[in-house]
Amino acid sequence: MSIELMKPPHAETDRSRDRSQPLSNLGPDETLKAGSNHLRGTIAEGLLDEITAGVAYSDQKLLKFHGTYQQDDRDVRDERRRQKLEPAHQFMVRVRLPGGVCTPAQWIKLDALARAYGGETLRLTTRQTFQFHWILKHNLKATIQGLHEALLDTVAACGDDTRGVMCAVNPGLSGLHAQIYDLARGASDHATWKSGAYHEIWYGEKKVASSQEEEEPFYGKTYMPRKFKIGFVIPPSNDIDVYAQDLGFIAIVHGQKLEGFNVVIGGSMGRTDGKPQTYPRLASLIGYVPLDKVTQTIDAVMSVQRDYGDRKDRAHARFKYTIDDKGLDWIKAEIETRLGFPLEPARDFVFDTNGDVLGWSESDGGLAQFTLFIENGRIASRPGNTLMDALLAIAKVHSGTFRLTPNQNLAIADVTREQRPVIQALLEQFGLANQGGASALRRNSMACVALPTCGLAMAESERYLPGLISKIETILARHNLIDEPITLRVTGCPNGCARPYNSEIGLTGRAVGKYNLYIGGGFHGQRLNKLYRENIGEAAILETLDGLFGRFAGERKPGEHFGDFVIRAGIVPEVIEGRHFND
Numbered sequence: 202m203s204i205e206l207m208k209p210p211h212a213e214t215d216r217s218r219d220r221s222q223p224l225s226n227l228g229p230d231e232t233l234k235a236g237s238n239h240l241r242g243t244i245a246e247g248l249l250d251e252i253t254a255g256v257a258y259s260d261q262k263l264l265k266f267h268g269t270y271q272q273d274d275r276d277v278r279d280e281r282r283r284q285k286l287e288p289a290h291q292f293m294v295r296v297r298l299p300g301g302v303c304t305p306a307q308w309i310k311l312d313a314l315a316r317a318y319g320g321e322t323l324r325l326t327t328r329q330t331f332q333f334h335w336i337l338k339h340n341l342k343a344t345i346q347g348l349h350e351a352l353l354d355t356v357a358a359c360g361d362d363t364r365g366v367m368c369a370v371n372p373g374l375s376g377l378h379a380q381i382y383d384l385a386r387g388a389s390d391h392a393t394w395k396s397g398a399y400h401e402i403w404y405g406e407k408k409v410a411s412s413q414e415e416e417e418p419f420y421g422k423t424y425m426p427r428k429f430k431i432g433f434v435i436p437p438s439n440d441i442d443v444y445a446q447d448l449g450f451i452a453i454v455h456g457q458k459l460e461g462f463n464v465v466i467g468g469s470m471g472r473t474d475g476k477p478q479t480y481p482r483l484a485s486l487i488g489y490v491p492l493d494k495v496t497q498t499i500d501a502v503m504s505v506q507r508d509y510g511d512r513k514d515r516a517h518a519r520f521k522y523t524i525d526d527k528g529l530d531w532i533k534a535e536i537e538t539r540l541g542f543p544l545e546p547a548r549d550f551v552f553d554t555n556g557d558v559l560g561w562s563e564s565d566g567g568l569a570q571f572t573l574f575i576e577n578g579r580i581a582s583r584p585g586n587t588l589m590d591a592l593l594a595i596a597k598v599h600s601g602t603f604r605l606t607p608n609q610n611l612a613i614a615d616v617t618r619e620q621r622p623v624i625q626a627l628l629e630q631f632g633l634a635n636q637g638g639a640s641a642l643r644r645n646s647m648a649c650v651a652l653p654t655c656g657l658a659m660a661e662s663e664r665y666l667p668g669l670i671s672k673i674e675t676i677l678a679r680h681n682l683i684d685e686p687i688t689l690r691v692t693g694c695p696n697g698c699a700r701p702y703n704s705e706i707g708l709t710g711r712a713v714g715k716y717n718l719y720i721g722g723g724f725h726g727q728r729l730n731k732l733y734r735e736n737i738g739e740a741a742i743l744e745t746l747d748g749l750f751g752r753f754a755g756e757r758k759p760g761e762h763f764g765d766f767v768i769r770a771g772i773v774p775e776v777i778e779g780r781h782f783n784d
């Protein structure tokens with residue numbers, strides 16, 4: 202799909218509020234971006250420096266735009282400090298994979314790169330892409346070049362730009378998925394940054410000499426004030442958690458025909474403990490646009506945030522704060538001015554879940570898909586864990602696609618009738634054919650990466666959740682709730698990478714072994730939850746849940762979800778708007 206880049210009026214004049222201010226008045230990240238020669242900095246030189254396994258601080262920030270983070274192994278951080286060694290630096294590399302779709306050939310390459318450079322593990326993220334961890338500096342180029350050979354890149358996977366564009370995985374209609382996926386891919390190609398820095402640094406291409414300064418047509422020199430997230434969803438499944446996106450498109454379908462999208466803006470999870478001016482916010486519905494206006498809408502909405510987002514305080518720089526500061530009506534009017542037409546009234550739609558349908562399901566055209574539960578998205582080759590080998594074996598015979606789900610699971614998609622028995626045999630061989638084994642709670646759970654790689658983690662998450670769930674399952678069984686689907690999301694800090702603030706039970710790390718407990722989120726992601734217990738350890742978590750489940754089992758109405766129950770029973774008040782989350 203080719204899309205013409207639409208320059209919003211303000212990009213021409215560059216006279217919008219924040220962009221017209223002298224850079225010296227703005228935050229240090231703005232000065233860094235502006236002076237980075239369009240994201241080059243000294244990255245190329247730093248990669249060659251053999252004295253350290255890391256790169257300069259400024260380049261660490263710029264590398265994010267290239268999809269990679271400098272990290273260190275936190276399991277050995279203290280020991281290395283004692284030994285007066287530099288931290289065990291390594292890099293996380295995040296792939297740009299709009300809509301979470303890849304081919305079997307790409308899978309085989311990703312697997313090979315993970316085995317060669319990435320500690321024999323791949324991570325499926327909550328935004329439908331792959332992350333490598335444990336990449337050493339001298340292997341970064343080989344990793345990114347390897348991805349390039351498989352027609353993959355890492356552009357804008359992190360940084361102040363548009364991140365991985367999400368797309369619904371679970372529509373019954375494969376024709377509809379194809380359409381939405383095309384839009385997601387087109388949106389990502391359209392909205393990622395265009396500087397030649399990526400090709401020069403990673404592929405060794407020479408800078409084309411020119412008397413004119415290189416242009417970054419949409420972003421200019423300072424890119425976005427902060428990350429900006431876009432997603433497309435197809436009701437009734439809200440699998441992408443559309444209300445957590447900065448800009449979300451909700452498909453309006455009649456019969457089998459995609460007509461257009463309801464538009465939601467201003468979702469985001471990130472907050473900081475002890476800073477009540479930071480809060481999660483669910484995206485607000487502002488209207489409807491027809492199918493052919495999607496790209497224009499992306500430009501209009503992003504340009505409003507580009508021009509009015511806070512460029513002094515990064516903790517206040519997400520679109521949600523711009524919206525709440527200026528007012529939703531003002532922002533909507535500004536978007537409409539830039540679009541050149543008013544948004545139509547929103548159309549009716551219904552969501553009923555944000556989970557995945559596991560196991561085999563049929564789509565139209567005689568194709569099928571098998572969705573595998575991948576606990577917390579972790580795929581590894583370890584003694585006693587054959588998941589990585591199983592998926593490689595499947596990739597070698599599969600002729601359809603793989604779809605990464607927003608719940609960190611994996612769909613083996615577009616399976617033909619002839620191929621189905623072949624895939625089924627492999628699933629059986631590796632013990633993956635029965636997807637009914639995990640409890641409903643486990644199937645509806647997610648954990649972010651956290652320790653040992655995430656530099657911001659304050660507590661365990663991915664490594665902790667499986668064991669915690671086993672203990673919660675015992676309690677659920679006692680209350681006859683083992684088949685009850687309840688969403689449970691855990692993160693190692695309040696940033697919210699597993700979208701904990703719209704789950705029915707959310708745990709966010711405060712310190713090693715200590716978590717905040719939130720309850721009352723909407724089952725399909727439609728409502729924020731509320732802080733119920735602060736800074737508690739495992740014994741208190743289990744005891745608190747035991748009490749809540751006891752009441753739920755005894756007092757619930759037929760079909761009532763846990764999150765709805767705790768609100769109706771007055772256990773926590775309903776959070777109507779993000780800015781009242783901390784009240």
Ligand code: SRM
Nearest residue numbers: 326327328330469470471472649650654655656696697698
């Ligand atoms: Fe995230 C920062 C991992 C989805 C909100 N996130 C990070 C970093 C890069 C830590 C850092 O800055 O040093 C984490 C790397 C850990 C590691 O070792 O890999 C990290 N985020 C992840 C992933 C891998 C979690 C996962 O287990 O899957 C997800 C990758 C998504 C992707 O493929 O692009 C991931 N992060 C999210 C989401 C969920 C979403 O987007 O649907 C959120 C909440 C939504 C939002 O943006 O508000 C999220 N991550 C954050 C924040 C808070 C942002 C904010 O505005 O407050 C940070 C910290 C920051 O940016 O300053 C962060």
Ligand code: SF4
Nearest residue numbers: 649655658693694698
């Ligand atoms: Fe790291 Fe916090 Fe994100 Fe978890 S939520 S991956 S601990 S930044």
